[in-house]
Structure formats: C-alpha cells, structure tokens
Amino acid sequence: MEAIVVLAHTEADGALARPAREALGAAKSLHETLEGSTLIVGLVGGDVTAATEAIGGYGADRVLVVEGAEFSSSRYATDALAAEAICREAGATVILATGTSRWARTLPGVAHRLGGRMDTHATDLSAVDGAVTIARWYYRQRMEATFRRTHRPWIILVDPGCVAPWEGAAGTTSLQRLPVEPPASCLRTTATGLQAPADDAQTIRPDADLLFVAGAGWTKAQPDGKAHVADAAALILDFLRKSQSSLGGSKSLVDLSGEGQAVLPFMTHLNQIGQTGATPRHPKGLATCCHGEEPHAVGWRFIGERRAVNLDPNCGWARGKADVLYVADAFAVMAKVNALLGGGGSA
C-alpha cells in the first residue's frame, strides 16, 4: 500500500504556481490507478491560506502544512526540515514534487535523511501491474526508459511541463499544521531581495505556445553578397514582441554572440537548444536560418509541431526532422509574418 505524498511550495503571493499544480495532477492520477494507496498533500510556505483554499476540491486524505515566515522563500536548510517533517508524519513511501529549482536542490538531501532513493527528470508516471512506474529520457532525450524501484521511500521529481496541471474547485479543507522550529543554524542564509530582468529583456519564456529558433544563417551573407545582421535583429525582436514566443538559438549562432562579434546581442548560451543546450517543451516550434543538424534537432524532442524555414531544400529539417519545411528566405517570410501580426497578436 503506497502512501503518496505530493509536496508543493507556495509562491511569493501565496498561490500555487503551475508546476505545483502539475505535481498535484500527477499524484492524483497515480493515486486513482494505484489500488489501496493514500494521497497526502504537503504544503510549505510563508502563508498557505490561499493554497489550501485552492486545493479544497482536491480530495486528499490528509493535508500537512509547514507554514511561517522562515519558509516563505527558498532556502535549503528550512525547506529540507519542512519536507522531512511532512514525509515522516505521513509515513511516505512515494514522494512526488515538480522539479522546480527549490525542490531540485532540497529533496536530494531529504532523500538521504529519510534513507530513501530519488529520481529526477521523470516525464511520466503510471501504475503498471500495481507498481509505481516512471519514464525518463537518457542520452540527451534520444532513449526513453521506464522503470520502478522496490526501495522506499522513493522521491520522484517530475519535469515541469510534462503532465497536465490539476484544475479543480476551491473550497475548505481540514489541515494539520506541523510544528517545525528551525534552529538558528538553519537560518544563516537570508533572502535580501529579488533581481529579475525587465519583462521585455526576457526572451526565454517556458510557458509560450511557440518556440522561435534562430540559426546562424541570420548572420551569413545573403543573395546580395552582404550580411544583414541589424535587419535580422529587428525582424526577430519584432516577432518576439508581437507573438510573445520564446527564443531559442542554434549553437553556431550563440557561439558567435559569445565571441563578441557584432551579431544578435540578445542571444546567449541560455538560448541554445540541442544536445549541449536546452530541451524545451512548447506546443509548436519554428526554426529559421538553422540547418537542423542532429545535435541541434535532438533538443526538439518534446516540441509538439515542428516547422522550419530554410533556403536549402536539402537541409536537415527536410530529412524527417520537421513536420513542415518552407523552402524560402526567412528574411522575407518573417517580414511578412510580422506585417500580418500587425501591432500585436499571437503566433
């Protein structure tokens, strides 16, 4: 009989963000397919009033809460105390959380304290023959494995964006507060503020419907024999602003930017998609001036629908890596798309 604990932390405004609701969704469907299991929610935060109301209709067997100013922001020492207390109180055998930076750095230590085991980057969870089974990708998303463990407790971090978030009615729920008093040695680290780039400077938008990828072709000599980097930058930024899509880049392009050349100044290594870059999850993706080589295209594993614009009809995308390839000049295509989007719009 599994005691499933789903851990969630609140945000600065007291709400549960989408990743937390994804963990709730994963735990709920696992509970429903795992006969005899119990479902326990563990909430950690400064003030969990709004969060407990939001999960009023969730149907947990128990809701355990560690609340207080010491738990309002991410800090390993206090988060680990809170998670450990919840798991011990619940007699947890399977512990689920989403792989937010907060849980990713806290829960490995909690697994050690509990004498448990932990797996990260799970992309799917199910009950197969009555046993909890998870899926995980290896070798930069080229191979998928499904596996189970007999050791308990078992902590599983689910990658954000892989499962549907729980959506349900708010309401009242009975909860149990756990008295966790962090010693002074756990309070040495304090959060003094939050620094974040301005909204329009942030080009990586994990929740966007579209991933727009720029390749090195934007900086290459065009049919007139010249490079048009300033035009490229203007077209790309205009499209990002109007579509609110997320910006990715090929390794060739981000390397050029990193070498300080007069290329796209807003493109950094954080934008790189691929084997040595990111593996984002968006419903759609559009590659422009990018060849679609395997080390790049492997990062597109979880993009729902892939399209590409390339002058070369024999580019990598044409060989089965894109659903649709437009053999066309990306400068002309994006100028037209931007004109169609007008003053704003969605891609």
Ligand SMILES: Cc1cc2nc3c(=O)[nH]c(=O)nc-3n(C[C@H](O)[C@H](O)[C@H](O)COP(=O)(O)OP(=O)(O)OC[C@H]3O[C@@H](n4cnc5c(N)ncnc54)[C@H](O)[C@@H]3O)c2cc1C
């Ligand atoms: C171990 C290893 C790991 C790697 N990891 C990564 C990785 O994580 N991510 C990654 O991206 N790469 C990675 N690479 C590099 C990868 O193999 C490619 O070299 C790189 O992706 C090529 O980038 P690109 O397509 O932007 O540039 P290019 O290969 O130079 O292609 C530019 C394309 O632009 C097109 N083009 C030019 N002008 C236009 C126009 N006006 N309109 C339309 N199309 C136009 C051209 O036809 C061409 O196809 C890795 C390589 C190795 C060996």
